[in-house]
Structures are given as structure tokens and as C-alpha cells.
Amino acid sequence: MSFDLAARLAARRAEHLYRQRPLLDSPQGPDVVVDGQPLLAFCNNDYLGLANHPQVIEAWRAGASRWGVGGGASHLVVGHATPHHELEEALADLTGRPRALLFTTGYMANLGAVTGLVGQGDTVLEDRLNHASLLDAGLLSGARFNRYLHNDADSLAKRLEKATGNTLVVTDGVFSMDGDLADLPALARATKAKGAWLMVDDAHGFGPLGAHGGGIVEHFGLSQEDVPVLVGTLGKAFGTAGAFVAGSDALIESLIQFARPYIYTTSQPPALACATLKSLELLRTEHWRREHLNALIRQFRQGAEQIGLALMDSFTPIQPILIGDSAKAMRLSQMLRERGLMVTAIRPPTVPAGSARLRVTLTAAHSEAQVQLLLNALEECFRLLGATEPDHA
Numbered sequence: 001m002s003f004d005l006a007a008r009l010a011a012r013r014a015e016h017l018y019r020q021r022p023l024l025d026s027p028q029g030p031d032v033v034v035d036g037q038p039l040l041a042f043c044n045n046d047y048l049g050l051a052n053h054p055q056v057i058e059a060w061r062a063g064a065s066r067w068g069v070g071g072g073a074s075h076l077v078v079g080h081a082t083p084h085h086e087l088e089e090a091l092a093d094l095t096g097r098p099r100a101l102l103f104t105t106g107y108m109a110n111l112g113a114v115t116g117l118v119g120q121g122d123t124v125l126e127d128r129l130n131h132a133s134l135l136d137a138g139l140l141s142g143a144r145f146n147r148y149l150h151n152d153a154d155s156l157a158k159r160l161e162k163a164t165g166n167t168l169v170v171t172d173g174v175f176s177m178d179g180d181l182a183d184l185p186a187l188a189r190a191t192k193a194k195g196a197w198l199m200v201d202d203a204h205g206f207g208p209l210g211a212h213g214g215g216i217v218e219h220f221g222l223s224q225e226d227v228p229v230l231v232g233t234l235g236k237a238f239g240t241a242g243a244f245v246a247g248s249d250a251l252i253e254s255l256i257q258f259a260r261p262y263i264y265t266t267s268q269p270p271a272l273a274c275a276t277l278k279s280l281e282l283l284r285t286e287h288w289r290r291e292h293l294n295a296l297i298r299q300f301r302q303g304a305e306q307i308g309l310a311l312m313d314s315f316t317p318i319q320p321i322l323i324g325d326s327a328k329a330m331r332l333s334q335m336l337r338e339r340g341l342m343v344t345a346i347r348p349p350t351v352p353a354g355s356a357r358l359r360v361t362l363t364a365a366h367s368e369a370q371v372q373l374l375l376n377a378l379e380e381c382f383r384l385l386g387a388t389e390p391d392h393a
């Protein structure tokens with residue numbers, strides 16, 4: 001036996017699923033340079049335009065001068081520095097939870113939270129469209145693992161009937177490839193009725209959603225009883241990097257004891273926590289960012305409907321246009337790029353088979369004029385390519 005990697009790669013190419021990494025040669029923002037070409041981009045998750053904010057950069061610089069660059073050790077050894085601790089307190093305050101625990105990435109926060117809470121003999125129930133890190137976490141935990149129909153509290157309730165042991169129900173808050181919201185009030189009711197726990201990964205909700213950027217839980221006005229395990233990531237609207245789990249004192253202490261992806265890794269650079277403390281302040285106080293973003297979302301949806309594009313049920317900054325066929329999605333993305341616009345085509349296995357899409361993301365750093373440019377280009381490309389209907393929606 002040998003690894004026939006060349007054949008695997010060729011098959012991937014033949015299915016129009018081959019991945020390539022665009023080379024970014026500028027800071028993140030609407031105006032980027034990619035593969036040497038200046039482009040107007042609608043594909044990052046920097047929803048509030050904080051990834052390249054002068055005050056956040058200054059906080060990073062000042063943090064590095066004071067605390068150095070490397071975390072130096074894991075949190076349990078000697079890597080838990082004052083800026084990490086202050087950031088945890090600020091995140092607890094943002095979420096209205098007693099405590100928050102800082103992780104190095106969202107992927108690790110999800111692995112840590114799920115594997116720290118359930119194991120053999122327990123049950124994990126997940127939305128079938130959950131982010132890959134949540135699905136991986138469920139499998140890694142060793143608990144019985146089952147997926148319910150997308151955003152369907154009845155489908156969840158049926159699976160809860162058969163659940164054994166400690167049962168964790170896990171969902172994205174805002175679904176990352178569709179932009180729709182989890183029906184958290186219904187999911188929380190079904191979960192609580194069975195004495196199970198609900199864990200929400202609100203990577204895309206913190207910042208854009210909620211009156212103060214507190215995400216989907218603030219949007220729906222839910223309590224810690226409704227959502228005992230709340231995950232946020234810092235690489236999206238916060239514009240920096242890392243992630244957190246917020247919840248009760250007992251939850252956080254348990255994760256410090258048992259979450260291996262928390263324990264066995266070096267803490268993030270303390271200067272990064274300094275930068276995030278600043279971006280958190282901007283996220284909470286500069287309401288104009290959310291208001292401008294919401295105006296752009298309305299503008300985009302109105303314009304896209306006029307053109308007849310297949311939008312999804314989303315009022316978040318994630319505004320996918322359903323295409324269906326992967327090759328066609330790639331072709332449209334390429335045509336937009338030839339017109340100076342960057343919109344990523346998302347294909348299986350990231351999304352279900354036959355549901356390739358253009359994933360448009362809007363940010364507070366975009367202008368109305370830029371959104372209009374996007375709409376004009378979409379109109380032209382869809383007209384040149386024929387039908388606006390998705391192939392098999």
C-alpha cells in the first residue's frame with residue numbers, strides 16, 4: 001500500500017472541488033491586494049471593520065512593549081498573564097455571564113468545551129449544518145453523536161427522547177455558510193425540558209447582533225439557564241484572534257480541569273489580548289458600526305431581489321447567493337474577479353452537495369457605493385451566464 005496522493009488530488013480537481021489559497025498582500029478590508037491584483041472584497045468576516053483599526057493596532061503595539069510577544073507557557077503553568085485575565089473579565093461582562101475562559105482559536109474552544117463536558121456514555125446532538133469544528137468536537141468526545149434536521153426543534157426533541165447520560169445540544173448561533181439564525185428560544189425550550197444543556201457557538205453573532213454586540217443571546221434576550229455554554233470567537237467581528245467560552249463558575253472551572261485543548265497549549269500572546277480589549281470596547285460602544293452594517297445589508301438585499309438573485313433567509317452580514325452547481329459558482333466568482341471584485345465560491349464538502357454558493361459578506365468598512373458596485377457586477381455576470389435560478393436548490 002502507498003499513498004496515491006496524485007490520484008486523490010486529480011479526483012478533487014475533476015469534481016471542481018480543488019482548493020487554492022489566494023495570497024493576500026494587504027491588510028484586511030474592503031480594498032485588498034490579492035495575487036498581485038487590487039480587488040474590492042466581499043468575503044472576510046471582519047464584520048465591524050476592526051481588523052485594521054488604528055486604535056486596535058496601537059493597543060497591540062503598547063501591549064507588546066509592556067508584555068513582550070510570546071505567551072511563553074500554557075495557562076496552567078505560567079502563561080496566564082494579566083491581559084488574558086482582564087480580557088476574560090471583559091468578555092464575562094459582555095455576555096452577562098459570571099466567567100469567561102480564553103482559548104487560542106475557536107476551533108479549540110469548541111473541541112475543548114464539548115470534550116470537557118461529555119464523554120463515553122453521554123450524548124451530543126448537533127444541527128446538521130453546524131460548523132466543522134463542532135462536528136469534529138462531537139466525534140472526538142466519544143459520546144453518542146447524532147445530528148438533527150437544520151434548525152428543527154421537533155427533530156431535536158425526537159432525538160432527545162433517546163438520549164442517554166449527560167446530553168449536550170450544540171448549535172451555531174448564526175449559521176456560517178447560510179447566515180440564518182438558530183431558533184434559540186425553541187431549541188432552548190426543547191433542551192431544558194429534557195434536562196439537557198444547550199451550547200451555542202456564536203462566532204458570527206457577536207458584534208453584528210444584539211443592541212451592544214452581545215450576539216444572538218442578547219438578540220433573543222436569553223439567560224444562562226437557556227444557554228449554559230456560550231462560545232464566541234475573536235477572529236471575526238472582534239478583528240483579532242482567539243475565542244472564549246462563557247458560563248457559570250462551575251463550567252469554567254471544569255474546563256480548566258478537563259478541557260485538553262485548553263490545558264495542553266501555549267497561551268495566546270498577551271499583546272493580542274490587549275488588542276482585543278480595545279476592539280471589544282469599540283464593538284460595544286460604537287453603535288454606528290452596527291447601524292451602518294444593517295443599512296448595507298438592507299441595500300444589498302433590496303438590490304439583489306430586484307436582479308432576481310436567489311438569496312437566503314438571512315438578515316446578518318452573511319448574504320449567500322445560492323448557485324447549486326460547483327463549476328458554475330466557480331465561474332461566477334472568476335467573472336467577478338475579472339471585474340475587480342472578490343466574492344468566494346463555497347462548495348461541498350463545506351456546504352451540502354448541490355448547494356454551492358457565492359458567499360457575500362458585508363462589513364461596516366464597506367460604503368454604499370461599494371455595495372452598489374457589487375450589485376452592478378452581479379447583475380452583469382448573472383446576465384452573461386444566463387439564468388438566475390439555482391440549478392437544484
Ligand SMILES: *Cc1c(COP(=O)(O)O)cnc(C)c1O
Pocket residue numbers: 104105106107108110131133172176201203204233234235242243
Ligand atoms: C470561524 C468559526 C469557528 C472557528 O474559529 P477560529 O477562531 O477561526 O478557529 C468556529 N465556529 C464557527 C461557527 C466559525 O464560523
